[in-house]
Amino acid sequence: MRAPQRSILMGRQRRWAPSNLGASLLALWDAERSDLITKSSGLVSSLKDSVAGYDAVQAVGASKPTYGATSFNGRPGLTLDGVDDQMTYGSTTGIPTGATPFEAWAVFDQNVGTGDMTNNTIMGWGGAGGSVRFDLLRMVSGGVNRAAINIGNGSTNVQVVNTSVDFSGRHVVRAIVTGTTAQIDVDGIASSPVSVVPALGTTRLVIGAAPSLASFGQGILSAAGITAPLTTDQAALMLAWGNARRGA
Amino acid sequence: MANRQYVWPVGKEAERDAYADFADAQFALLTGVPGDIFTYRREDAFGQPYCAALCPPFALNGVVVEAPEGSAALLADGVLVDAVVLPEEE
Numbered sequence: 001m002r003a004p005q006r007s008i009l010m011g012r013q014r015r016w017a018p019s020n021l022g023a024s025l026l027a028l029w030d031a032e033r034s035d036l037i038t039k040s041s042g043l044v045s046s047l048k049d050s051v052a053g054y055d056a057v058q059a060v061g062a063s064k065p066t067y068g069a070t071s072f073n074g075r076p077g078l079t080l081d082g083v084d085d086q087m088t089y090g091s092t093t094g095i096p097t098g099a100t101p102f103e104a105w106a107v108f109d110q111n112v113g114t115g116d117m118t119n120n121t122i123m124g125w126g127g128a129g130g131s132v133r134f135d136l137l138r139m140v141s142g143g144v145n146r147a148a149i150n151i152g153n154g155s156t157n158v159q160v161v162n163t164s165v166d167f168s169g170r171h172v173v174r175a176i177v178t179g180t181t182a183q184i185d186v187d188g189i190a191s192s193p194v195s196v197v198p199a200l201g202t203t204r205l206v207i208g209a210a211p212s213l214a215s216f217g218q219g220i221l222s223a224a225g226i227t228a229p230l231t232t233d234q235a236a237l238m239l240a241w242g243n244a245r246r247g248a
Numbered sequence: 249m250a251n252r253q254y255v256w257p258v259g260k261e262a263e264r265d266a267y268a269d270f271a272d273a274q275f276a277l278l279t280g281v282p283g284d285i286f287t288y289r290r291e292d293a294f295g296q297p298y299c300a301a302l303c304p305p306f307a308l309n310g311v312v313v314e315a316p317e318g319s320a321a322l323l324a325d326g327v328l329v330d331a332v333v334l335p336e337e338e
Contacts, residue, residue, distance in 0.1 A: 041278070041279050041309050063288060066307070083331055
């Protein structure tokens with residue numbers, strides 16, 4: 001009997017996915033996991049994370065994101081309208097709070113124009129107040145769309161902006177919060193670290209708005225996740241996974 | 249496309265609620281799910297009551313929903329806007 005050709009064996013190998021991070025993957029809300037999405041008439045009422053089923057829900061029709069089977073670069077996506085769409089996980093069980101180090105990732109098609117000077121949050125968690133929450137967001141700085149993070153340190157809110165990449169269109173964003181510093185990478189290009197000791201509250205996690213249920217995100221979400229601090233190799237795999245989705 | 253909103257003058261919460269009740273009921277008919285709720289009821293940065301507008305460009309299954317018959321009668325003081333000014337964040 002002839003031995004199987006190498007190409008056949010390789011074809012049977014599974015493609016790398018964030019689940020390969022093992023215990024380092026803390027939560028992942030993924031538009032491509034149709035088994036974890038509850039929708040009706042194209043409107044999404046529940047999006048469960050793939051690690052532990054953390055359920056981000058929206059009961060009100062006008063505020064439900066719209067599911068599209070091909071809306072994100074020909075792949076599934078959730079459209080957030082920037083006005084009132086958001087999904088809330090009404091807890092922070094399983095989510096880093098206080099000063100716990102973490103990374104936040106999102107694969108997102110940001111489609112707000114630079115004429116809109118408001119902040120648009122992709123995902124945030126903690127308490128409602130700016131001093132006790134984390135936001136991953138889009139903002140305008142210097143007339144250009146930028147990815148940014150807001151991190152509460154218990155007394156105020158520290159903002160970190162990636163001023164290297166125009167955050168328009170499809171991107172992979174990665175926030176790195178070490179417990180003493182924070183930075184935000186876009187498509188693998190880093191911002192300068194900023195000193196901050198986070199003091200995140202425990203009220204809720206929100207996809208598509210800040211935990212204050214304001215600053216609504218606008219664009220198409222492929223996935224949003226939270227990890228423990230990753231190694232260089234793990235981060236490279238996550239970036240490659242996100243880049244494949246966005247077509248880079 | 250983003251939902252649009254109806255905004256009423258300060259003190260017109262009852263009119264906002266009447267429209268929101270109507271929109272919720274119409275939305276439940278559209279989805280076929282009794283009790284489905286269409287909109288939150290909130291106040292903007294100026295204390296004006298508002299809620300989402302059940303009219304274009306809101307869509308179900310990709311089909312734009314036209315304003316249901318009877319909407320206009322509930323909107324004497326309601327103004328249709330693209331977005332409201334949200335209250336100052338904490």
